[in-house]
Amino acid sequence: MLIELTHIQRLYRSDEVETTALCDIELSVEAGEFVAIMGPSGCGKSTLLNILGTIDRPTSGSYRFGDDELTALNEASLAAFRRDHLGYIFQNFNLIDDLTIERNIELALVYRNMPKSLRQERVASAMDHVGIAHRARHYPSQLSGGQQQRAAIARAIAGEPRLILADEPTGNLDTENGAQVMDILQHLNDEGATIVMVTHSPSHADLAKRRVDMLDGRIVLSAGIAI
Ligand SMILES: Nc1ncnc2c1ncn2[C@@H]1O[C@H](COP(=O)(O)OP(=O)(O)OP(=O)(O)O)[C@@H](O)[C@H]1O
Ligand SMILES: [Mg+2]
Structure with a gap:
C-alpha cells in the first residue's frame, strides 16, 4: 500500500469555536491508483489533500506512506519528503509571476542535488x-488559463513524484481546457503515477479509477460502497 490513513482527525480551534474539519478518516491508496474526492463545499476535501501533502498535520491519527509513519517526522524531514515524492496541482495554478514558465518548472528541482544539465x-x-x-520563455500572465495549468502540471511532474495531488485542477478552466487537463492526468496515471484529485465535476470524477465521497468531514462512500 502506498498510503494508509488511520483514524485521522483535524480540528481547528479558536477561542470560541471548534471546527471538526476531518473526523475519523480511514483511507488507503495503492500505488498506481487514480482517486477522485468529491463532496460539498466545506466538507474537508482540501484539508484531506493538505494532510496527504504534509502541508498540514492531523490533530490525531496515523499517516503511513510506504514504510514511513509521516506523523512522526519533523518539519525538515517532511520538507525533504515533499521535495522527493510529491507533485502538487492547484485550482489557481500558483505559478510565480516574475519567472518564465521554464524557470517556474526548474524551481521545483533546484533543491535537489541534480546537475544543471x-x-x-x-x-x-x-x-x-x-x-x-x-511557451517556455513566456511569463505566466502571457498564457491562457489552460496553458498555465498545463505549465503547473509540468512543474508537478518534473521531479517524477510518486504521488500527484490535485485540488480542483479543472475548477478555473472551460470545458475544453478542463478536458485537456484530464487527458494529461489520465495519461500520467497510465504511465504509473498515483493521483489523488479533488473535483466538483462528476464527469471528471468518472475518469478516475475510484471515487471517494465526503460529507461533514467524513468519508461516506468509497469505491462505490457505503461505509
Ligand atoms: N484555517 C482554518 N481555520 C478554521 N477552520 C478552517 C480552516 N481551514 C478550513 N477550515 C474549516 O474546515 C472545514 C473544511 O474546509 P475545506 O477547505 O477542507 O473544505 P473543502 O471541502 O475543500 O471545500 P471547498 O469545496 O469549498 O473547497 C470548513 O468548515 C472550513 O471552514
Ligand atoms: Mg477546497
Missing part, C-alpha cells in the same frame, strides 16, 4: 509532456 533535460521533457514547450 539533467535539470534542464527534466524541464524540457515535462514541458513536452503537456504541450507547453513553445
Whole structure:
C-alpha cells in the first residue's frame, strides 16, 4: 500500500469555536491508483489533500506512506519528503509571476542535488509532456488559463513524484481546457503515477479509477460502497 490513513482527525480551534474539519478518516491508496474526492463545499476535501501533502498535520491519527509513519517526522524531514515524492496541482495554478514558465518548472528541482544539465533535460521533457514547450520563455500572465495549468502540471511532474495531488485542477478552466487537463492526468496515471484529485465535476470524477465521497468531514462512500 502506498498510503494508509488511520483514524485521522483535524480540528481547528479558536477561542470560541471548534471546527471538526476531518473526523475519523480511514483511507488507503495503492500505488498506481487514480482517486477522485468529491463532496460539498466545506466538507474537508482540501484539508484531506493538505494532510496527504504534509502541508498540514492531523490533530490525531496515523499517516503511513510506504514504510514511513509521516506523523512522526519533523518539519525538515517532511520538507525533504515533499521535495522527493510529491507533485502538487492547484485550482489557481500558483505559478510565480516574475519567472518564465521554464524557470517556474526548474524551481521545483533546484533543491535537489541534480546537475544543471539533467535539470534542464527534466524541464524540457515535462514541458513536452503537456504541450507547453513553445511557451517556455513566456511569463505566466502571457498564457491562457489552460496553458498555465498545463505549465503547473509540468512543474508537478518534473521531479517524477510518486504521488500527484490535485485540488480542483479543472475548477478555473472551460470545458475544453478542463478536458485537456484530464487527458494529461489520465495519461500520467497510465504511465504509473498515483493521483489523488479533488473535483466538483462528476464527469471528471468518472475518469478516475475510484471515487471517494465526503460529507461533514467524513468519508461516506468509497469505491462505490457505503461505509
Ligand atoms: N484555517 C482554518 N481555520 C478554521 N477552520 C478552517 C480552516 N481551514 C478550513 N477550515 C474549516 O474546515 C472545514 C473544511 O474546509 P475545506 O477547505 O477542507 O473544505 P473543502 O471541502 O475543500 O471545500 P471547498 O469545496 O469549498 O473547497 C470548513 O468548515 C472550513 O471552514
Ligand atoms: Mg477546497
